[in-house]
Amino acid sequence: MSRVIEIVEVGPRDGLQNEKAVLSVDEKLDFIGRLEACGVRRIEAVSFVNPKRVPQMAGAEEVMEALPHRAGRSRIGLALNLKGWDRAVAAGCDEVNAVVCASDGFGMRNQGATVAEQLATLADIAAKKAAEGGPRLSATISVAFGDPFDGEVSEQQVVAIAREAAALKVDEIAIADTIGVADPWTVRRRIEAVRAAAPGVRLRMHFHDTRNTGLANAFASIEAGVDVLDASCGGIGGCPFAPAATGNIGTEDLVYMLDRAGFETGLDLDGLIAAGRWICERLGKTPPSAVARAGGFPVRS
Ligand code: ZN
Numbered sequence: 001m002s003r004v005i006e007i008v009e010v011g012p013r014d015g016l017q018n019e020k021a022v023l024s025v026d027e028k029l030d031f032i033g034r035l036e037a038c039g040v041r042r043i044e045a046v047s048f049v050n051p052k053r054v055p056q057m058a059g060a061e062e063v064m065e066a067l068p069h070r071a072g073r074s075r076i077g078l079a080l081n082l083k084g085w086d087r088a089v090a091a092g093c094d095e096v097n098a099v100v101c102a103s104d105g106f107g108m109r110n111q112g113a114t115v116a117e118q119l120a121t122l123a124d125i126a127a128k129k130a131a132e133g134g135p136r137l138s139a140t141i142s143v144a145f146g147d148p149f150d151g152e153v154s155e156q157q158v159v160a161i162a163r164e165a166a167a168l169k170v171d172e173i174a175i176a177d178t179i180g181v182a183d184p185w186t187v188r189r190r191i192e193a194v195r196a197a198a199p200g201v202r203l204r205m206h207f208h209d210t211r212n213t214g215l216a217n218a219f220a221s222i223e224a225g226v227d228v229l230d231a232s233c234g235g236i237g238g239c240p241f242a243p244a245a246t247g248n249i250g251t252e253d254l255v256y257m258l259d260r261a262g263f264e265t266g267l268d269l270d271g272l273i274a275a276g277r278w279i280c281e282r283l284g285k286t287p288p289s290a291v292a293r294a295g296g297f298p299v300r301s
Pocket of ligand 1: 014176177178206208248
């Protein structure tokens with residue numbers, strides 16, 4: 001049996017959040033429907049941030065209302081605080097992804113909270129879940145390889161957060177290169193360090209292709225034994241701190257690479273290419289994903 005790699009589709013959240021165009025609820029649902037038709041089973045569908053601050057993410061409740069629970073499907077809502085958790089639970093999310101920034105500089109500017117305050121918030125969310133029940137909870141450590149304000153982020157910073165998140169019994173920890181500054185060798189070392197500090201916790205990796213190292217970092221993660229990766233269809237998105245940057249690693253690009261090597265993703269490459277081209281047309285841009293532009297191989301008639 002070939003090794004299974006799970007890809008979490010983040011286009012509707014991380015992708016759209018960093019695009020200038022603001023899609024309607026119906027357009028978002030159309031995008032999510034196209035992605036799920038390609039075999040996507042875990043999808044970051046919405047974000048429970050303040051829509052006044054992030055207008056691209058408005059309508060989260062309406063999007064979730066149109067996505068009834070379905071066996072084998074997990075629709076994830078992003079939450080930055082307890083209010084976000086409550087909204088995600090009320091909206092019927094199958095999973096909540098809580099974010100803790102790895103550095104105070106980014107944390108203060110992005111979430112108005114230090115790392116310690118964000119960890120306290122994560123503890124509040126975990127306690128509420130333990131008391132009242134609720135969906136799966138994952139914690140994403142953002143800017144885990146570098147911060148646009150504080151500069152370098154050390155391995156010790158990331159490990160300390162991972163250790164605390166693991167102690168709170170989150171279901172998964174994601175290590176995110178939010179601004180696209182990681183290299184594959186550092187990725188490997190950081191995975192090994194987090195694993196040593198938080199043994200047994202399921203790891204997920206999240207890369208932006210800001211400086212063309214995204215797929216190399218994905219490769220390094222898989223070589224280091226990580227089985228779950230985020231990607232965004234079409235490679236849409238960007239980086240708020242690098243105005244001309246491309247977005248997350250493209251789902252098509254990752255699936256293509258894994259398909260060629262014999263891994264199992266359960267995703268339909270041709271369908272993803274079509275969905276990536278479709279969403280980029282909606283956004284009025286050429287797909288950043290190389291495979292969306294070039295097509296797969298061998299060419300199927
Ligand atoms: Zn991201």
